Amino acid sequence: MRPPDLENLLRELTPHVLGALVRHHGDLDACEDAVQEALLAASVQWPVEGVPDNPKGWLITTASRRRIEGWRSDAARRRREEIAAARQTVDPGPVSTVDDTLTVLLLCCHPSLTLAAQVTLTLRAVGGLTTAEIARALLVPEATVGQRISRAKQRIKAAGGTFPPAADRLEAALHVLYLIFNEGYTASSGPDLQRVELTAEAIRLTRQLRRLRPDDGEVAGLLALMLLTDARRPARTRSDGALVPLVEQDRGQWDAEAIAEGGRILSETLGRHPAGPYQLQAAIAAVHNEAARYDDTDWRQILGLYDVLHAVAPGPMVSLSRIVAVAMVHGPRAGLQQLDRAETDPALASHHRTHAVRAHLLDLAGDRVTARDHYELAARRTLSGPERGYLEARAGR
Structure with a gap:
């Protein structure tokens, strides 16, 4: 091997x-x-x-x-x-066929922990992510991640490590699976854009959660989001591993079965449950997937969905994605104005994707020189090899 x-x-x-x-x-x-x-x-x-x-x-x-x-x-x-001694033997006996991954996931989402600690510990124990990868996924220092993991283990030990029903830990479990999927779909570092083993594991575990909670709209929404997003994976890289942006992807390579399943789950969910953040993100992914060509994308509908998402679950990456939609609907200058305000958020101020978005909007606005500078800055700040290669290529153009 x-x-x-x-x-x-x-x-x-x-x-x-x-x-x-x-x-x-x-x-x-x-x-x-x-x-x-x-x-x-x-x-x-x-x-x-x-x-x-x-x-x-x-x-x-x-x-x-x-x-x-x-x-x-x-x-x-x-x-x-x-x-x-009578029951603790060296040989644990026949190996159970039960998949304990979900057990570990729910244990790490122990109610005695804060949400941040639950997410961090589960990414380590279930997702297999390193401290550095977790830090980049959560936008926090590595030292903070290490402290959270150590304290979380001690708190679980002090609380007795009990296993309450899944409903008591569902929010944290969904958040964890969402982050694991994102790290797999766009790896925060390394030579590969995607880590298929993480996206596959996140989808598998989310399917298990849906079997446990078939009537929960957000569980269904998260599964739909993963399927609709992962469907684009075959078209996201070239044969040499280079990143292919959404605008250039061959949509004929997208996974039609995954799109159909995700769309079916979303359709069944939106009409029966209040729209939460995962359902809204799934709806945005569905609008992208419905367009036969990039130029056919219904950006007004996407912007409307981002407006609702920003009100329901505001966050730095939501803000950044919404700004792109603003630019596509109202023009790049409108997007740049909103980006200036959004950069007051420390989580966005130095993030490579903020500079990449600024470069893209400046390019659309005709300011090629400044756009090149921001593409180069974004390339220097990313730890992903494929992202760096793409950004350097954009700067070179």
């Missing part, structure tokens, strides 16, 4: 193994340490000895051993070890 394949396999199995350990042993913090040790052992042994027939079972068994060894080395827990 090649190293990239091994890395993907271990990333995919991590939440399954962690969920199994937490169910059997409790204590998320200690179980995650044990899982990390098992992953390290696998990364060393499997390339030499080969991947076992049941890699998930191998990891669970190895992690369980590490967890028990750690327990036994803690003198303060020796009495508890004697009581539990």
